Amino acid sequence: MPSPTDRKYTKEHEWITADGTIGITDHAQESLGDIVFVELPKAGTDLTKGKPFGTVESVKAVSDIYAPVSGTVMAANDALATAPEQVNKDAHAAWLIKIKVKDPSEMNALLSAADYDKFVSEEAGH
Amino acid sequence: MTTKHITRKATRHISQNEGLIFEKSSPGKAAWKLPPLDVPEVDTAKLLGKQERKDLGNMPEVSEIEIMRHFTRLSTWNYAIDLGMYPLGSCTMKYNPRVNEFVARVEGLANGHPYQAEKISQGALQIMKTLSDCLLEITGMDAITLQPAAGAQGELTGLLMVRAYHESQGNARKKILIPDSAHGTNPATAATVGYAVENLKSNDRGMVDVAALAAQMNEDVAALMVTNPNTLGVFEQEIHKIADLLHEKGGLLYMDGANMNALVGKARPGDFGVDVMHLNLHKTFSTPHGGGGPGSGPVAVKKILSPFLPTPVVITKADGTLGFDYNRPQSVGRVRAFYGNFGMFIRALAYIFANGPDGLRQTTEDAVLNANYIRKGLEGVYDLPYSTPSMHEVVFSDKVQSKKGVKTMDLAKRLIDYGFHPYTTAFPLIVAGALMIEPTESEPKEELDLFIEAMKSIAEEVEEDPQFVLDAPHNTRISRLDETAAARKPILRWKPAPSAP
């Protein structure tokens, strides 16, 4: 299934919308398997592009989640604390955090849905 | 379904059901009896005031026979070395001699208090001294501490000494190099000691890439932590070159002694350039794993590191008696209260006595022989990612079977049905879908043949009916457990049902 075109993507498998909502991709949730825990920063935390801001855990693996762009956390999706399976059910709806983007021009460097899907299929080819 | 080979090792057997001990509890039952008090009764309320505890919550009340049955029934749900081969790679599940258990319980040793006077601690000190001497001879090192409680704490102690050494040279340095084949404890330990971790790639033979090491080695590197033989069961043939590269730039060579059972009596780390290493008494020296501990992780070092050993160290005093030396100004300090897992020292020493030099050598030879016999028996059936010669363990991969959707963990679960404990799965990380097999010296040829037969039979089952293997185990009390549910909504203690009074 092609990725939604209403947002941008990273090679670390995060998505971000124009208003600064961030999540992980469907491909990411699928390769992680059943997600059991999501660790997110508190509102007010400053994020730096490319640096990890949280983790998602499956039973036997932990993955860092990286900030697609720099910004300040406005809200974290607290519902995931008790229902991390939402990420497995619909990764593109189960947002992790909303941020205030520091420099909107950083968004330009991110992947489009088509480029991301191409990247994923190439990565799988290796 | 082809289960033709299963009954050669295992058979169906009645197993008892058993609930939690709390579910058997009821007021008035007791498994204890205290002698009459020979001093005046005390008024607890007066003595303790608001600090007096009134209620012990849901602690059980059961009788002695119920306790015996409870734990005996639980025990029958476990697999054990005493039941058969336990081929967990890198864990060294060898026979645990019973004389070890007996001598560890001798009155005087079992009841010795750590603070009793040295004058009446000579027996314990003598055991520590003799074990230390034996371990130094076996490793070829100069000085040793027995204090660390387990291998991981041994690593911590070793790296603390590395750090103290570099600090004494004026520069603590910044990082530890760790091969990508290493056990996860190595990087975790380096981080605990405040070092950054830098990965070192293995070469296509599964060994440390010496050229890469040369490129990465500089004066920021405090030490390289290498396991030898490494986690692929491969001896690092260029170990001395590795040591030289480190030493040239002032770095130290740390050896994780998890696989020392491949070397005892055949080669000594102290002779091939190692500066500091830990041993796992529960691996190489037969102290029991006991379901996950206790371990014991002595650390042996070269002379240059001996001033930094944890306090206290056992010394021979001027009058010829043994004692503890606390006056060691350069020591890294103490990593554990008292002197370490003394009960494990007794067991390890009893094991060394039972073997002697000839037995220790034969033990190592048999361990390596067994691993190679399995390797030969399963070559061609399972993919062998590295053709480099194996020492005490062999690592296959699930490359062939995963084409049918069957992964190493699935194969492992099916092995349970055949009456064997699984091998180590998915480690080392440099092998995708690893099957890491370590038979140890404790297996007779017959058991090895049964194991090879079982592994071949499972490979056939994968071809014929992969789903059947994916659903394994079929013959255990319980089937595969829902680990996801356990992690999402952790239930970590029993609580009475809300309806209960």
Add this chain to the structure above:
Amino acid sequence: MRYLPKSPADRAAMQQAIGIRSIDDLFSPIPAEYRLARDLNVPRQMAESEIVDYFKQRAKENGEGYTSFLGAGAYAHYRPIVIDALVQRGEFLTSYTPYQAEFAQGTLQAIFEFQTMISELTGMDLANASMYDGSTAAAEAVMMAVRVTGKNSAVVARSLHPEYREVLTTYAAHQEIPLKTVAYTDSGQIDLKELEKAIGDDTACVLIQSPNFFGTIEDVEAIADIAHKRGALLIVSIAEAVSLGIVEPPRTADIVAMEAQSFGVPLGFGGPYCGVLATKDKFVRQMPGRLAGQTVDKNGKRGFVLTLATREQHIRREKATSNICTNQALVALMVNIFMTVYGKVGLRELAKQNLAKATYAADQFSKHAKVLFSSAPRFNEFVVQTSEDPRAINSRLLEHKIVGGFPLKKFYPELGHAALWCSTELTTRSSIDKAIDIAVGRAADGDNSDRNLKNPEPVEVAR
């Protein structure tokens, strides 16, 4: 060699199957110059009877048959026979960490019961499957508090076991966790005023012991209030687990770091023992150590697995909560069985006997010497101050096969000639009376000479 199950013919057949001529072929990967061409210089192979003799001999040189008044973090309690009968079952003794849950339900259910009982006794929400010992548990608890709070320093009671403090110092040094020590008052309890001043904005936790090293019970609630007011966690170390039978547990603490040796673990000259961490639900993901959790299998049947393993080193590597790999499973099983034997009623009665014996001993001592810290409640230990050096007293006691109290001079020089004495349910009234007679110079052998006339060489206490 009696542990090796192969005949020469087996070895020959296996070598042939592998395709080697000699066993040395398998060792050829080791460069020749590093291969050992001689026998190891270790004692010759011994018969089992010789091994038993050797260790029995060593036991004789190790205080066998002495009456002891030592506590100080290692306690002599009666060990019910069923403990060793059960822990020596091969299925417990010779099994590995229960990673393959289907084949290790016995160990896993036992751990789950252990976690439950420790939680009940400590008043915490949950407990882990055990740590190395009480000292490392305390150090790990401090590092855990640093992770939980995001603050980086710790305040430690001077009345925490001195060796626990030493271990913490070692661990904290390279985690860059500054430690501040807070003194005790005349009651033996932590100085609350000084504590209040010691806590700063960067204080992650306050670490105390209760009953503390002097046997004195701390006012945990008051200390918790002070810590919590400043956003610091309270860690309570418990070295004498039997106290939990009669002393209110530290329910207001955030982490309990415990040594469970008292629960059925032999003194064993200091180890192996059984540390445990217990805490509140909300901190579970920052807690190190193994955890067993309840779940169901494919058919809905109850079973147990190791869970929340992503905190651990084998997955998170350098980002793990700790580098710890083992727990003290077999020792924890001893503890587990002990707790089951005594249970809800027995533990209280056992603790009461300890309290009664120590109270009697302290009362008797107070007739001849100064018993310190008497204004605060205590459990089964007390500090006796004498005019004579306690090492000289101990030397005199040793001649009567009695091991006296732990001299405090090394760690608490300000207390002068003081020693820490312990009485448990195993201590008899007659041994207390005899020890006091000898200690104060009214020797039981009829020699009524004044203690000052008797002044043998002080003995070196193991510490």
